[in-house]
Amino acid sequence: MSVKRNNILAFLFFFAGTYACKKEMGNSSFEGFQQPSNFPAPEYHFETNALTQAGFELGRKLFYETQLSHNNTISCGSCHIQTSAFVHPGHSVSHGIYDRLGKRNSPPIMNLAWSTSFMWDGGIFDLDLQPLAPIANHVEMDDTISNLLVKLGKTTDYPTLFQKAFGTPEITGTRFLKALVQFMVMCVSSHSKYDSVMRNEGASFTSTEQAGYVLFQQKCNSCHKEPLFTDHTFRNNGLPPSGLNDEGRYLVTLNSTDRYKFKVPSLHNIFYTEPYMHDGRYFDLEGVLEYYNSGAQNTTNLDTLLKQNGRLGIPLTSVDKTNLIAFLKTLSDRSFLLDKRFSEH
Amino acid sequence: MQRIFISFIAFSFFLISCKKDSSTTYNSSVKADLSVEFDNIAGSQDLQLNTGKYITESGDTIKSITKLKYFVSNFSFTNMDGTVYTVPQDSSYFLVIEGDSSTYEPNFKVPEGEYKSVSFILGVDSVRNTLDVSKRTGVLDVTSPATADMYWTWNSGYIFYKLEGTSPQVPSMGGMGGNNFYYHIGLFGGKTTSTINNIKKVTLDLTARGTPKVKSGKDTNIHLMVDVLKMFSGTNSISIAAHSMVMTDDYSANIAANFVGMFRHDHTEN
Numbered sequence: 001m002s003v004k005r006n007n008i009l010a011f012l013f014f015f016a017g018t019y020a021c022k023k024e025m026g027n028s029s030f031e032g033f034q035q036p037s038n039f040p041a042p043e044y045h046f047e048t049n050a051l052t053q054a055g056f057e058l059g060r061k062l063f064y065e066t067q068l069s070h071n072n073t074i075s076c077g078s079c080h081i082q083t084s085a086f087v088h089p090g091h092s093v094s095h096g097i098y099d100r101l102g103k104r105n106s107p108p109i110m111n112l113a114w115s116t117s118f119m120w121d122g123g124i125f126d127l128d129l130q131p132l133a134p135i136a137n138h139v140e141m142d143d144t145i146s147n148l149l150v151k152l153g154k155t156t157d158y159p160t161l162f163q164k165a166f167g168t169p170e171i172t173g174t175r176f177l178k179a180l181v182q183f184m185v186m187c188v189s190s191h192s193k194y195d196s197v198m199r200n201e202g203a204s205f206t207s208t209e210q211a212g213y214v215l216f217q218q219k220c221n222s223c224h225k226e227p228l229f230t231d232h233t234f235r236n237n238g239l240p241p242s243g244l245n246d247e248g249r250y251l252v253t254l255n256s257t258d259r260y261k262f263k264v265p266s267l268h269n270i271f272y273t274e275p276y277m278h279d280g281r282y283f284d285l286e287g288v289l290e291y292y293n294s295g296a297q298n299t300t301n302l303d304t305l306l307k308q309n310g311r312l313g314i315p316l317t318s319v320d321k322t323n324l325i326a327f328l329k330t331l332s333d334r335s336f337l338l339d340k341r342f343s344e345h
Numbered sequence: 346m347q348r349i350f351i352s353f354i355a356f357s358f359f360l361i362s363c364k365k366d367s368s369t370t371y372n373s374s375v376k377a378d379l380s381v382e383f384d385n386i387a388g389s390q391d392l393q394l395n396t397g398k399y400i401t402e403s404g405d406t407i408k409s410i411t412k413l414k415y416f417v418s419n420f421s422f423t424n425m426d427g428t429v430y431t432v433p434q435d436s437s438y439f440l441v442i443e444g445d446s447s448t449y450e451p452n453f454k455v456p457e458g459e460y461k462s463v464s465f466i467l468g469v470d471s472v473r474n475t476l477d478v479s480k481r482t483g484v485l486d487v488t489s490p491a492t493a494d495m496y497w498t499w500n501s502g503y504i505f506y507k508l509e510g511t512s513p514q515v516p517s518m519g520g521m522g523g524n525n526f527y528y529h530i531g532l533f534g535g536k537t538t539s540t541i542n543n544i545k546k547v548t549l550d551l552t553a554r555g556t557p558k559v560k561s562g563k564d565t566n567i568h569l570m571v572d573v574l575k576m577f578s579g580t581n582s583i584s585i586a587a588h589s590m591v592m593t594d595d596y597s598a599n600i601a602a603n604f605v606g607m608f609r610h611d612h613t614e615n
Binding site: 048116119135137145173178253 | 475477478479481486487488489490493496498499500501535536537538539540541593594
């Protein structure tokens, strides 16, 4: 046992050593976008936004910049908090400027390079256009992007940072958006236990986790499709509409078959991204699983997968739930939550 | 003195008429100036922001118009012999803003000749709606002050046409400060899922009220009237009381169906 522990210690030291090295080299060794071998090819158009260290660092600074909001109190990072995989923990719907309530729960900033659309209803089809929404939205940051660019131009540091990233000090809308996106696409989470098992890096599932995995593949994987845990489609999973009567995807397409459909969310880091669902109505995974077992309603456009064998929802015994939760825990990637590259500097 | 002046005028008339008689020769490989003026009116009155009062065909009162903006793009001009000149994409997008006279008259360089019709779209085509942000310059720059309010950030797409104002017919919304109407019409057909397509192509005959004769060394101006009241009638009769706020909803198609009827050729300054 002690030998083993020594081994672990030595391993940790080695790790810490390489980590420190990496840190020292720091600025000169920007690795750019790293494609995890178990993920498909990314969807993001890197050809129109070549990642650079200066661009990424500028994007990070902008992400944590409170001057982005009308009264200088809120940044993107206020609602997308890294240690919670960039969601707003404990807030069912996000609080914005002056504490006006948004109507939806903030989703994680994670593996967005693989997303084909953004927002719960997929209303935004290009990540480059995404930052425009919270800045203009009265409930979120309540500023206009043109105001904001003027504001940044008057600071002492931003013109220099734009120069470093784009060659000249001009702060244009396009540059602003591209820099923010450089930061966001770099936020790749691929070091969960699940990922290590899939990449045969030595880790293996416990028997409970394995049982949960098998169950997951049977009952959840057609929507929360591996390895990103979403098939990027919009579906109605049977949640009874709340008082706000958010019609989801319908608001974007106006097709009645899209009423009450929402984007299938990824389940990576699901243990850190509570509360759950588009309006944050569930505060723990037990609640979510019991919902699938007994709470699904036959609302308009309910997905056929949730009305099999004359029954609504997905039958789950308490053993099933324990196993599923054990599996879902393997999707936690702590290194992502603590990665200094993504933290406020 | 007066007599000299009169004979001078007579003489210059003579010169002008001479010039008119000798049929102009055009060199179609030379490009010359042609502008299209968008003159916003409301029925038989000039449109006056904030102060003008108007009545729609169905009798609704418009107490004021506070904002009118719209995109016109993808211009092409058809020559008498049927040849179509399509304006290059990079110089074919314009945002007309009532109150900002610098936006009323898009300018073009077109081959010399006489033109029998002009075509353009009210709105922004789907290609430009889905273009990379770095290629969205000029009026298409969604981060510019003029364009920012002509773009739906949460449902990616340009707003093609925006008319806002007040009317006593608008049911006042409890406490919200009522009587305002909002018509924000967009929707380009969708990128991955198809949606309503409210892009409208307008083609206007130019022969009946003055054929533009484009020749280098002079400016030719096609003067169009754009009657905002026609937005409320034509294919569909729009009641302000029943539809005071139309944005991304199915009803937007009923309004867009009236768009083409708003435009007419008034005259040409040759």
